[in-house]
Amino acid sequence: xxxxxxxxxxxxxxxxxxxxxxxxxxxxxxxxxxxxxxxxxxxxxxxxxxxxxxxxxxxxxxxxxxxxxxxxxxxxxxxxxxxxxxxxxxxxxxxxxxxxxxxxxxxxxxxxxxxxxxxxxxxxxxxxxxxxxxx
Amino acid sequence: xxxxxxxxxxxxxxxxxxxxxxxxxxxxxxxxxxxxxxxxxxxxxxxxxxxxxxxxxxxxxxxxxxxxxxxxxxxxxxxxxxxxxxxxxxxxxxxxxxxxxxxxxxxxxxxxxxxxxxxxxxxxxxxxxxxxxxxxxxxxxxxxxxxxxxxxxxxxxxxxxxxxxxxxxxxxxxxxxxxxxxxxxxxxxxxxxxxxxxxxxxxxxxxxxxxxxxxxxxxxxxxxxxxxxxxxxxxxxxxxxxxxxxxxxxxxxxxxxxxxxxxxxxxxxxxxxxxxxxxxxxxxxxxxxxxxxxxxxxxxxxxxxxxxxxxxxxxxxxxxxxxxxxxxxxxxxxxxxxxxxxxxxxxxxxxxxxxxxxxxxxxxxxxxxxxxxxxxxxxxxxxxxxxxx
Numbered sequence: 001x002x003x004x005x006x007x008x009x010x011x012x013x014x015x016x017x018x019x020x021x022x023x024x025x026x027x028x029x030x031x032x033x034x035x036x037x038x039x040x041x042x043x044x045x046x047x048x049x050x051x052x053x054x055x056x057x058x059x060x061x062x063x064x065x066x067x068x069x070x071x072x073x074x075x076x077x078x079x080x081x082x083x084x085x086x087x088x089x090x091x092x093x094x095x096x097x098x099x100x101x102x103x104x105x106x107x108x109x110x111x112x113x114x115x116x117x118x119x120x121x122x123x124x125x126x127x128x129x130x131x132x133x134x135x
Numbered sequence: 136x137x138x139x140x141x142x143x144x145x146x147x148x149x150x151x152x153x154x155x156x157x158x159x160x161x162x163x164x165x166x167x168x169x170x171x172x173x174x175x176x177x178x179x180x181x182x183x184x185x186x187x188x189x190x191x192x193x194x195x196x197x198x199x200x201x202x203x204x205x206x207x208x209x210x211x212x213x214x215x216x217x218x219x220x221x222x223x224x225x226x227x228x229x230x231x232x233x234x235x236x237x238x239x240x241x242x243x244x245x246x247x248x249x250x251x252x253x254x255x256x257x258x259x260x261x262x263x264x265x266x267x268x269x270x271x272x273x274x275x276x277x278x279x280x281x282x283x284x285x286x287x288x289x290x291x292x293x294x295x296x297x298x299x300x301x302x303x304x305x306x307x308x309x310x311x312x313x314x315x316x317x318x319x320x321x322x323x324x325x326x327x328x329x330x331x332x333x334x335x336x337x338x339x340x341x342x343x344x345x346x347x348x349x350x351x352x353x354x355x356x357x358x359x360x361x362x363x364x365x366x367x368x369x370x371x372x373x374x375x376x377x378x379x380x381x382x383x384x385x386x387x388x389x390x391x392x393x394x395x396x397x398x399x400x401x402x403x404x405x406x407x408x409x410x411x412x413x414x415x416x417x418x419x420x421x422x423x424x425x426x427x428x429x430x431x432x433x434x435x436x437x438x439x440x441x442x443x444x445x446x447x448x449x450x451x452x453x454x455x456x457x458x459x460x461x462x463x464x465x466x467x468x469x470x471x472x473x474x475x476x477x478x479x480x481x482x483x484x485x486x487x488x489x490x491x492x493x494x495x496x497x498x499x500x501x502x503x504x505x506x507x508x509x510x511x512x513x514x515x516x517x518x519x520x521x522x523x524x
Contacts, residue, residue, distance in 0.1 A: 092347075092395075098262070112488065113523045114176065
């Protein structure tokens with residue numbers, strides 16, 4: 001192997017390592033929970049400092065973004081693009097799809113195509129001290 | 136070839152992890168069923184060239200998406216494109232090509248691999264190339280001539296979108312480019328393989344970091360590739376360096392976007408370098424430049440932002456600066472078309488979010504030239520329609 005090729009491979013490996021290392025620089029983590037009899041529970045205390053939580057429910061294929069829109073009022077949107085089922089990412093006040101570039105507002109309404117359908121929402125029930133998501 | 140081994144190990148690890156998650160994650164939930172999706176986009180345009188006194192009308196492209204979800208972790212995505220309305224055997228014009236055809240393999244819900252023919256993350260337009268997603272009838276000059284539009288190659292891509300982090304990461308290893316096909320005034324555009332019998336003797340490394348905060352998004356991307364796919368003996372015989380990154384081509388770009396309440400600001404700058412351009416010229420006589428630069432600034436505003444969410448009337452102005460011959464080797468001749476300063480002013484009306492009617496005027500200024508009959512200024516009037524679904 002040429003010296004230059006070796007250097008390039010080292011850079012490749014270094015870039016991979018850096019990517020994974022920086023991936024850990026998150027401002028909040030995913031909250032993992034399970035589904036029991038069609039209901040997933042998350043502590044309401046989570047929303048004291050962060051109004052939006054990403055919830056990962058075992059047995060559900062997509063993450064759910066749960067937002068406290070007003071005191072005691074929640075919205076839970078499934079992060080699945082209504083166009084081609086790609087995972088959505090929170091962005092600004094809404095969500096975006098990294099596949100074809102569709103964007104959605106906080107109400108799940110498409111603001112930029114190609115997606116045309118609204119996103120799926122889960123029913124939220126406040127049952128202190130938890131929030132129940134009906135899956 | 137150790138690069139391939141490295142990436143292959145990554146992919147295998149990813150697949151193993153996908154397999155181990157499938158049993159648990161595919162537990163039935165009626166709201167999350169597997170699907171086959173169909174979509175597409177297309178555009179048609181009318182253009183009037185003032186200097187040539189020539190008008191043309193064209194069905195620019197019709198693209199069909201087909202996607203399928205095999206399991207919760209493995210999906211297929213494809214885009215098949217017909218350009219210029221018709222492909223006829225034996226005659227020039229028209230193109231039928233796959234824009235993308237890849238398998239997406241999730242490592243988890245925020246990390247995944249793509250394997251196959253895909254559009255890497257580079258610039259603003261490459262990933263977001265649907266006519267309903269950019270201003271102007273045609274794609275901007277910088278992301279057409281300097282960064283090839285819908286630049287796709289064969290290989291493996293890795294995407295990481297850590298939940299809650301403002302950063303998103305992308306890295307890929309694909310086939311390289313072919314310097315034998317470089318064309319003056321087109322950068323490296325004609326050197327792409329686009330999935331067709333690509334040489335895997337030379338490879339390309341891609342990387343991108345995206346930063347998102349509120350309504351602001353910026354991205355820094357890099358590309359480094361070999362451009363001679365010949366074996367060592369043949370390459371040596373013609374005086375070129377072969378190998379994974381032999382006779383290298385590099386490109387880097389930085390861009391930013393700010394979108395808020397109908398206002399959309401975009402800025403991009405890109406540099407292309409071909410350090411051994413003199414050797415390429417000596418062999419292929421294709422006037423390859425050593426360095427090129429391009430950038431643009433675009434400001435758009437949706438005049439109906441406050442009135443109706445489904446209809447949009449977007450006015451925009453864009454300034455483009457392109458110089459494909461910033462640095463040239465001694466054995467190369469410049470052409471005035473390689474240096475452009477363009478102003479594009481236009482409007483796009485969206486009666487529904489995925490249908491657009493566009494109009495713009497492009498004021499083009501080429502570098503002055505002694506060439507007889509060469510006009511350094513030109514105006515293009517463009518009208519077009521576009522859709523996506």
